[in-house]
Amino acid sequence: MIISQACKKINQVRNHIPFLTTGLITSLGLILSFAGWQFSKSNLGSDSVHWGGTAQRNMVSDAPSVSIDFDLETGKNVDWTAALGSQTYGTPVIASNRVFVGTNNAKGRRPQHPADADRGVLQCFDATTGEFLWQLTRQKLESGEANDWPLQGICSNPVVEGDRLWVVTNRAELMCLDVNGFRDGKNNGPFVDEVDNELEDADIIWSLDMIEQLGVYPHHLATCSPVIYGDSVFVLTSNGVDESGTEVPASEAPSFLAVNKNTGQVLWSSNLPGKGILDGQWSSPAVGVVEGKAQVYFPGGDGWLYALDAETGAEIWRFDLNPKEALWQGSGRGDRNYMIATPVFIENSVLLAAGQEPEHGDGVSYLYRIDATKKGDISAELGPIGQPGQPNPNSGVIWKYGGRNVDDEFIFRRSISTVSVADGLVFVPDFTGFVHCVDFHSGQRHWEHDMLANVWGSTMVADGKVFVGNEDGSLVVFKAQKESAEVLAEISTVNFASIYGAPTFVGNKMYLTDRTTLYCVKIAE
Numbered sequence: 001m002i003i004s005q006a007c008k009k010i011n012q013v014r015n016h017i018p019f020l021t022t023g024l025i026t027s028l029g030l031i032l033s034f035a036g037w038q039f040s041k042s043n044l045g046s047d048s049v050h051w052g053g054t055a056q057r058n059m060v061s062d063a064p065s066v067s068i069d070f071d072l073e074t075g076k077n078v079d080w081t082a083a084l085g086s087q088t089y090g091t092p093v094i095a096s097n098r099v100f101v102g103t104n105n106a107k108g109r110r111p112q113h114p115a116d117a118d119r120g121v122l123q124c125f126d127a128t129t130g131e132f133l134w135q136l137t138r139q140k141l142e143s144g145e146a147n148d149w150p151l152q153g154i155c156s157n158p159v160v161e162g163d164r165l166w167v168v169t170n171r172a173e174l175m176c177l178d179v180n181g182f183r184d185g186k187n188n189g190p191f192v193d194e195v196d197n198e199l200e201d202a203d204i205i206w207s208l209d210m211i212e213q214l215g216v217y218p219h220h221l222a223t224c225s226p227v228i229y230g231d232s233v234f235v236l237t238s239n240g241v242d243e244s245g246t247e248v249p250a251s252e253a254p255s256f257l258a259v260n261k262n263t264g265q266v267l268w269s270s271n272l273p274g275k276g277i278l279d280g281q282w283s284s285p286a287v288g289v290v291e292g293k294a295q296v297y298f299p300g301g302d303g304w305l306y307a308l309d310a311e312t313g314a315e316i317w318r319f320d321l322n323p324k325e326a327l328w329q330g331s332g333r334g335d336r337n338y339m340i341a342t343p344v345f346i347e348n349s350v351l352l353a354a355g356q357e358p359e360h361g362d363g364v365s366y367l368y369r370i371d372a373t374k375k376g377d378i379s380a381e382l383g384p385i386g387q388p389g390q391p392n393p394n395s396g397v398i399w400k401y402g403g404r405n406v407d408d409e410f411i412f413r414r415s416i417s418t419v420s421v422a423d424g425l426v427f428v429p430d431f432t433g434f435v436h437c438v439d440f441h442s443g444q445r446h447w448e449h450d451m452l453a454n455v456w457g458s459t460m461v462a463d464g465k466v467f468v469g470n471e472d473g474s475l476v477v478f479k480a481q482k483e484s485a486e487v488l489a490e491i492s493t494v495n496f497a498s499i500y501g502a503p504t505f506v507g508n509k510m511y512l513t514d515r516t517t518l519y520c521v522k523i524a525e
Contacts, residue, residue, distance in 0.1 A: 049093060049159065049161070050093075050159045050227060050228070051091055051157030051159070051225045051284070052225075052286070052342060052418065055227050055228065055286060055287040056286060056287065056288060056344065056345040056346060057227075057286040057343065057345065057418060058344045058345075058420065058421050059344070059418055059419065059420040059458050059459055059460050059502065060420050060421065060422045060461045060462070061461065061462035061463075061504075061505040063462045063463055063505035063506075063523070064463065064524075065508075065523075065524040066462045066465060066505065066510070066523045066524065067523050067524060068465070068477050068488060068489045068491070068523075070491070070510075070521045070522070070523065071491065072475075072492065072493050072494060072512075072519055072521075073492055073494055077521060077523075078519055078520070078521050078522075079130075079509065079520045079521065081130065081517050081518065081519050081520070082132065082518040083107050083516065083517060083518075084107060084123065084513065084516055084517060084518055085104035085105060085106040085107055085121065085153055085516070086104060086151065086516060087104050087152060087153060088101065088102070088104075088513050088514070088515055088516065088518075089152070089153070089155045089456075089500045090102030090103060090122075090153075090155060090156070090157050090513065091501035091502055091504060091513065092501075092504045092512070092518065093157055093158050093159075093160060093504065094127055094504055094506045094511060095160035095179065096163070097126065097127045097128060098124050098125065098133065098179060099124070099125040099126075099127050099518065099520075100122060100123070100158050100160065100165065100167075100179075101122070101125075101513055101518060102120070102122050102123075102154035102155055102156055102157065102158075102167070103121055103123060103153045103513075104118065104121065104151050104152065104154075105117060105119035105137065105153070106516075109123070109132060109135060109200070110137060110196065110198075110200060110201065112196065113137050113196075118140055118150055119137050119138060119139060119140070119153075120137075120140070120148075120153045120169055120171070121135045121136060121138070121153060121154060122135060122136040122154050122156075122158065122167055122169075122202070123135045124179070124202075125518065127506070127509070127511075130518075130520060132200070133181060134182070134183065134200045134201055134202055135200065135202060136167070136169070136175070136177060136201075136202035136204075137201070137202070138170055138171050138173070140171075141170070141172075141211075146219075146243050147172070147218050147220065147221075148170050148171065148218075149220045152170065152221050154167065154169055154170055155170075155221065156169070156223055156224060156225050156226070157225040158177075158225070158226070159225070159226050159227060159228050159233070161228060161261070163178060163179050163180060164176055164178065164205065164261070165178075165179050166226045166228065166233050167226070168223065168224045168226060168235060168238075169222070171209070171222070172209070172210045172211050172216055172218045172237065173207050173208065173209050173210065174207070174208040174210065174226065174235055174264070175204055175205075175206070175207045176204070176205040176206045176207075176261070176264060177202050177203060177204055177205060178202075178203035180203065181199075181201060181202055182198065182199055182200075182201060183199060184203075186203070187203060188205055189205070190205070190206060191205060191206050191207060206263065206264035207264065208259060208264045210222070210235075210257075214237065214254055214257075215252070215253040216238070216250060216254065217239055217240065217248075217249045218237070218238040218239065218240060218280075219238065219241050219279065219280035219281070220280060221238065221280075221282070222237070222238040223238060224237070224238060224282075224284050224285075225342070226284075227284065227285050227286060227296075228261055229287045229294055229296070229310055230294070230310075231260060231261055232258045232259065232260065232261060232267060232310065233259050233260075234256075234258055234259075234285045234287070234298075234310070235256075235257045235259065235285070236257075236281050236283055236285060236298060236299075237253070237254055237257060237281070238280065239253050239254070239277065239281055239301075240277055240280040241277060241278070241279055241280070245279065245330050246330075248274070248275050251271065251274045251277075252274070253271060254269035254270060254271050255270065255271060255273065255274075255281055255300065255301070256270040256272060256298045256306070256308065256313070257269050257270075258296070258310070258313060268312060268313035269313070270306075270308065272300060272306055272315070273300040273302035273304060273306075276300070276302035276304075278301055278303065278338050279301060279338060279357065280301060280357065281299075281300070281301035281338075282357075283298075283299040283339050283340055283341065285297055285298050285299075285342075285343075286342060286343045286345050286350070287345065288345030288348075288372055290372050290373055291373065293309065293310075293311075294309075294310035294311070295307045295308065295309065295310060295316055295345075296310045297352075299338070299339035299340075299341070299343060299352065300338070300339075303320060303322045303336055303337055303338045303339070304318050304319060304320050304321070304379075305318065305319045305321060305339065305343060305350065305352055305370070307319075307350075307372065316375055317372075317374050317375050317376055317377070317378045318376075318378070318379070319368070319370050319378050319379050320381070321337065321339065321352065321354040321366060321368060322335075322337060322354065322366075322385075323380075323381065324381045324382075324383045324385055324387060324388065324389030325387060325388050325389065326386075327385075331359075331360055332356055332359070332360025332361045332363055335364055336385070337354035337355055337363070337365055337414060338354065338355075338356065339352060339353075339354055339355065340355050340356075340357065340416035341353050341354075341355065341415060341417055341418050341419075341458075344418060344421060345372065348373050349369050349371055349372055350370045350372050351367070351368065351369050351370075352367070352368060352370070352419075353365060353368075353412075353415040353417065353428060354414070354415070355415045355416045355430075355431060356414050358416070358431060358454070358456070360414075362413055362431075362432055363413065364402065364403060364404060364410050364412075364413065364414075365402055365412055365413055365414045365415060366400050366401065366412060367400070367401045367402055367415070367419070367426075367428060367436075367438065368397060368399075369397075369399050369400075369426075369440075370396045370397065371396040371397075372396075374394065377392065378392070378395060378396030378397075379395065379396075380392060380397045380400065381395075398443070399442060400443065401444075401445065412430060412436065413430035413431060414430060414431050415428060415429065415431055416456065417429050417430070417431075417455060417456075417457065417458040417459065418458040419458070419459070420458070420460060420461040420466065421440055422461040422480060423480065424439065424440045424441060425437055425438070425439065425440060425446070425480065425482055426438040426439070426440050427459040427461060427466050427468075427478075428458075429455040429459060429468055430455070431454055431455060432454060432455075433450055433451040433452060433453050433455050433470060434448050434449065434450050434451070435448065435455075435459070435466075435468060435485070436448045437482060437485070446483075447482070447483075447485045448485070449478070449487070451468070451474070451476055453470035453471050453472035453474065455468060455470050455471070456471060456498075456499075456500040457469050457499065457501045457502045458502045459502065460502040460503055460504075460505075461480055462503075464479065465477050465478065465488060466478040466479075466480050467502065467503050468502070469498075469499025469500070469501065469503075469512070469514075470498075470499060471498045471499075471500075472496060472498070473492055473493040473496030473497050473498055473499060473514060474490050474496075475491045475492075475503070476489070476491075477491070493514040493517070493519075494514070497514035497515040497516055497517065498515045499512070499513070499515075500514075501513050507524075508522060508523060508525065509523065510523045
């Protein structure tokens with residue numbers, strides 16, 4: 001339960017100094033945790049189990065009682081652990097008494113795919129015992145790191161409904177799988193030509209190859225966590241720029257998709273934002289219902305959030321998350337951001353923070369609450385990008401939080417995390433490790449707390465507590481209150497392995513991944 005003094009001393013040295021990059025491999029991993037690479041409760045009262053709990057993506061669990069009397073290092077109240085790959089950015093999704101998590105192949109659980117064979121995998125475990133059941137195994141793209149960065153594995157968090165699961169692979173395939181794998185003795189179709197077709201392999205129902213069939217060009221990796229509404233599954237394709245960072249090779253290819261969840265047929269697509277993509281598109285969509293009509297919220301790689309009609313794909317509104325005078329410059333030198341975090345829909349509004357991949361370092365940013373009942377361009381300002389904007393009379397800004405203070409210090413930094421909204425409070429970390437508590441109604445800050453370590457995942461609120469993991473391998477628990485940043489516990493992972501996701505609470509258990517391990521923890525009787 002105690003973070004080592006040596007680790008604390010290292011963090012103290014880093015405090016309040018500019019972010020030092022640690023390499024593109026680490027940066028890409030974040031993307032999938034992406035937002036908030038980010039993480040979810042399992043909503044047992046829903047027909048679908050999403051990352052983020054529901055299609056609205058609010059990072060709040062309905063677990064009634066959560067004890068923090070556990071120790072990951074000593075095993076106190078840890079029911080079981082399971083070894084994952086060497087880099088794990090997926091968050092556990094729990095359904096049908098199974099745990100699903102994306103990782104890489106460093107464990108080498110399948111004989112035909114040894115540990116030294118770089119693969120993307122989605123693994124399935126028994127939620128009660130931790131027994132390994134099966135895995136989906138996908139080879140790396142032949143094009144290499146341009147589209148499929150080494151060792152990143154599968155970063156998508158799946159969505160589960162009944163006995164079906166939908167996930168995006170490292171090869172930019174949207175796949176529908178049987179949650180039972182081949183353990184039910186069947187090879188369910190229409191896809192029946194699996195190369196890996198033994199007991200511990202995945203049973204693929206259908207597959208949509210977004211590169212081969214739609215011409216998508218994923219920048220470094222495809223990472224989207226799909227969302228389901230009705231008979232549709234919605235996906236960001238991860239279409240992005242080329243290796244030079246200056247051209248969008250497939251600007252006419254879709255960035256946003258609606259697919260029939262039963263057949264894999266594309267229902268509609270949109271190539272927004274086209275040539276405007278700044279870097280990669282590593283976020284995930286959310287769904288909200290406004291005035292009886294479903295809207296899908298797609299964070300674009302141009303820094304705009306798009307609300308599209310769930311049935312037709314028609315644009316309802318768009319919102320620029322940057323001041324008009326903000327400029328994009330490669331490698332994080334500019335102050336125009338895009339989004340890796342996932343939008344959250346609540347009370348006819350959408351909350352979303354802007355950021356960039358971690359490799360680009362620290363920088364100023366904003367968190368917005370946006371009125372989802374508006375139409376058209378509802379940005380705060382109008383005018384050409386790169387010049388001072390004019391106030392938009394049709395603005396959908398309910399409030400914005402961030403920018404710089406009178407001393408030119410950052411109020412809010414770039415973030416890749418999805419927010420948690422609970423009891424009138426918004427909890428969100430920025431990437432450099434400051435956890436913010438903001439008033440849901442006014443956007444005023446109640447407090448911030450510096451964890452002295454970078455944050456790749458998202459907060460998760462459960463039982464009046466805020467849980468957030470960091471890169472130094474600590475699960476930090478705050479009291480969910482506005483009065484002050486009260487730290488209730490700092491719980492270290494084994495060997496201080498980095499936490500890139502958020503915990504998932506189901507029944508009396510908490511499921512958590514660090515870089516290499518899946519934990520099942522008893523948190524209530």
